[in-house]
Amino acid sequence: MDLKIKSIKAYPVWIGHRNQLLVKIETNKDIYGWGESGLSSRELAVKSILLHFENFLKGKDPFKIGRIWQEIYRSQYFEGGRVITAAMSAIDIALHDIKAKALNVPVYELIGGKQRDFVPAFASTAVPPGERMIDLSKELIEKDWKCIRLSPSQKPDHSEIIYEPREALSETAEWLTKARAELGNEIVLGVDMHHRLNVAEAASFCNKMPPGTIDFLEEPIRDENPTSYQSLRRMTSIPFAIGEEFASKWQFLPYIENDITQFARLDICNVGGFTESLKVAGWCEAHYIDLMPHNPLGPICTAASVHLGAAIPNFSWLEARNTPSEKLGSDNDDIFTQQVKLKGAMYPVPSTPGLGVDVNEEIIKELEFKYWEATHLQRTDGSITNW
């Protein structure tokens, strides 16, 4: 076929409630692929490195995906880093889209074949702890959702920028305990602490709830120091769900090898695409850890995560954000003319060639990037705390 990479186009554009960095790789033939980068609020940095990579990727064989991954990562002095691997993720996903289309197969056929008929999903209530959180959970359970992620209390004083961990964790623990009592034992419940606590606060939080209240605790503390996580691991029996910010298999390494995390919150648009995700998945399999992928972006990230989930044995639930409890609008039908959509509480595995996603490029050319920066949370004493 003699396919060659012709161009890489990066579109950081505001869709629904957020910016999405959509990446199109064109070839010398009539075949193109779409990828997405997940380094939220740093999209312009990723776009710049994508344009740099385009210079040496032009003319290369898009089938040599593993070699291209190695070449981008290793053929420079300052290897790796979040910005680079977010760009590599989009390239790797788009190259899988191209190769699968060229071979006329769905992407999962390139990575071992389909192991499941659908990919289960979890929903988030995305409201502060309270009666509304429990009512939304009941609605989800009625609609056959099996796994629900609840949100912690964020701003006890109802300020836009103040976060006091101790007040937040006490209120959250009380409401999670009520939620479990009202929702029953069958439903899988988790909570995302958004790495806002320190080790002592996280341990107190876990100890304020009866055993069995939650089935997973997502990101209680920040992850730069795995030894601190090991210390927290010894203080609670609640399974952890960690890894959405990891930008390589090497960041996962201590968390898997030391059995710190019990679910891998891998993000295919940040960790390094399919190529890196499969390595992390294999490593997790050896430690009986299921993937519970992070999927907060748009339909390209969703489709890539669905193909990954279809082709690996160790999978629990894929994060879904356009659910009955959260309608975020990042799956606009005019823009994403073909996409993999939720069906109840699961994603069907698409059988169309490639990822099963297409984008109306004429529309996104006209869309704007919107400056967005996370709230810079602070304590009541004025000091900075984690967002």
Ligand SMILES: [Mg+2]
């Ligand atoms: Mg999270």
